[in-house]
Structure formats: structure tokens, C-alpha cells
Amino acid sequence: MKTYLITDPAYYGSEPFVLTSSLETVFTRTLPDFILLRDKQTSDYPNLAQTFVEVCRNHHVPNVLLHGDYILANALKADGVHLTSAQSDLIINAKALGLYVIISTHTYEEALKAQDLGADAITYSPIFASPNKGEPKGLEDLKEIVDKISIPIFALGGITTDEQINAVEKCGVFGFASIRYFI
Template identity: 35%
Template sequence: MKVDNKSLLLYLVTDRSWLREESLISQVEKCLINGVTFLQLREKNLDDDSFLKLAVEMKELSRRYNVPFVINDNIDIALKSNADGVHIGQDDMPIEEAKKIIGGDKILGVSVGTVDEAILAEKLGADYLGVGAIFSTSTKKDARNISYEALKEICESVSIPVVAIGGINKDNIEELRGSGIDGVAVISAILAEKDIAKAANELKDICNKIF
């Protein structure tokens, strides 16, 4: 499925680390109301039944706000929940196999860190790329950092949309201006903030000015 570049402007990846007294659904809805344009459900520890139930709820929510919705890694859950697609990393299922399973009508996002990985991912059927980690991040401690020059080179090497991820927040996002990315994927920059709605709104305004 061809991904609209504009839908990648402010991409939210879910994380339960900052739920406080709130549900994940409630937090995500605040984000969608206040400017998030793309949603990825990332769950590493839920059992399959709970994961599927949550995925179905997230799909309904994303549809209400007309925002594309993908599942991190788990193609089975993505298909059962009728998510718009799946996002995989370099150590997950081979790209061509994932594309074959989900079919041409679903979105396939792929994480890359080099020009070679980016070119191959596009060739094998990726619809968009996630490039990172751009800055140091507490979410993925083992992630390698990608320089601005490398990020720009990746963007120039492919024709599909590119979103940057990893430690991006309102204080450093300006450093990505001119890199060629279509947007940023964030987690803590929104979900770790006390006022999630305000954080999403501020980031959306900044993204609109930069990208």
C-alpha cells in the first residue's frame, strides 16, 4: 500500500511505561485528537488474546480519527485485528516473507540503519522506512545512533517515505531540518510528558514548520 507522506508527519509508537492512572487507549486518543498522524502499537509482553483485544480497540480508534494504524513485529495480530499494516525490524521476519503474508493492500514499514538496508528494503516491498536511533534513547538502549549525514543519505537513496526515530523531542527536532525525512516517530516525547495533549499539539506545530 502506498503511504501518504503527510501521514508520517507525527508518528506515535505506544509504550506502557507512563500509563500512570490512565489507560493506553485513553492516552492514545488524546494524542490522535491533538495531532498524531500515524499510530504503531508496540507490545512485547502481552499474551496473544490481550494483544489482539487491544489491537482491535486501537484499530477502531485510529479509524475514527482517520489515522493509519500498524502493529509492531506481530503479523498474526496485525492480520487478525485488520490493522492497516505491520512494522518490522532487521532482526524480525525477512522483508519479502512479511510482504507476501500481508499482501499488497497492507502497509509494510521497515526499520533500517544504513543506505544498503534502505535500498534493499524498498526493493523487497517496504512502503516506508523508520531510521534510527537518531539520538540516544532510553526506550531502546542497544540502538546504534545514526548521524544527520547518514540520515540524509538514506533519504536520498530511496523513493519511499522516511520517518526518523530515536530520542527525538521538541528540543532537538530542529536538528533534523533539511534531512529529507517526512516526519518523526516518537514515544517519550509525548507519552512521558505530564500533559500528553499539549505535548502532541506542540510537536505537531513544530513538525508542520520543519517538514
């Protein structure tokens, strides 16, 4: 099962030096298959993203993604972009640049739309209770989505333990995504 680390400024900082130090610490313990720079509070996302891509490349992270900005992802030679559920209209543009596209989904309809528009993968969330993310979908709902959608699905939301990882793996997901699991 694939691992997908999503950063959060609360844990990784919003300054290049702090981000670098935080990533270096994580990479001594694990090397995720996918990694996303998710920072909605920085005033200089492009500079932070450049540092992020460089650090991840130095550690040979296989799939380096930026959040929401496919043009910047292309300019910095990231592998892909993770779009929000409201950005499905950008899937085609990002794919045209050769980027790997993951999009956030929260319903079957969003997942189906992402698949139909050519996304490479989706996150489906929240599976378990997660701060400020609404009612958890649960494992039964996750299994239903896995059975109905043909593109890779990352379970996301509240995944912080090995037991939860084992539970989502049994649902047949491609991988799991988490912020807090990797801290």
C-alpha cells in the same frame, strides 16, 4: 512532515482501559498521521490491538499499524504493519494482503533491502541518543540515507524536542517517529 506516534507500555499501559485512556489524552493534544501499537510485554496483544484499532478509528487516525504481526493487522483491518529489521522476509506477504508496510532499519544495507522488497516506508534509527538503542547515527548519516533511498523515511530515535524535529526535517525525511515526543 508526517508524524508517527509509537506506543510503549511504559507510557500507554498494557491493559485495554489504560491504553484507551492514554490515547484519549494524547489525541486531545495531537492527531498523528501514523500510529503503531508496540507492546512486547503484554500477554494478550490481540485483545490490546483490537482496542487500539477501535480507539484510533474513533479518532480518525489516518494510518493505524500493528507491530510485527501482519496476519493480525489484516484480521483487525489495521492499515498496516511495522516489521522489525529481522522480518524483511515478511514484506511480500504483508503487501500481498494490501497492508502498508513500514520496516525498521539501522544500516544502508537494511534500508536498500527493504526498498527492493517493496516496503512502503522505513524507519531509520537511532538518530539521536535513545535509551538502550546504541550509538546514535546522527544527522549526517540520516541525510546520506535520504539521498540514497527513494521510499519514504521516518527518522526515529531520541526525537523529543521541536528543535530535533526541525533538524531531521532539514535532512529531507518524509516524517519523524517517536515514543516520548507525544507524551
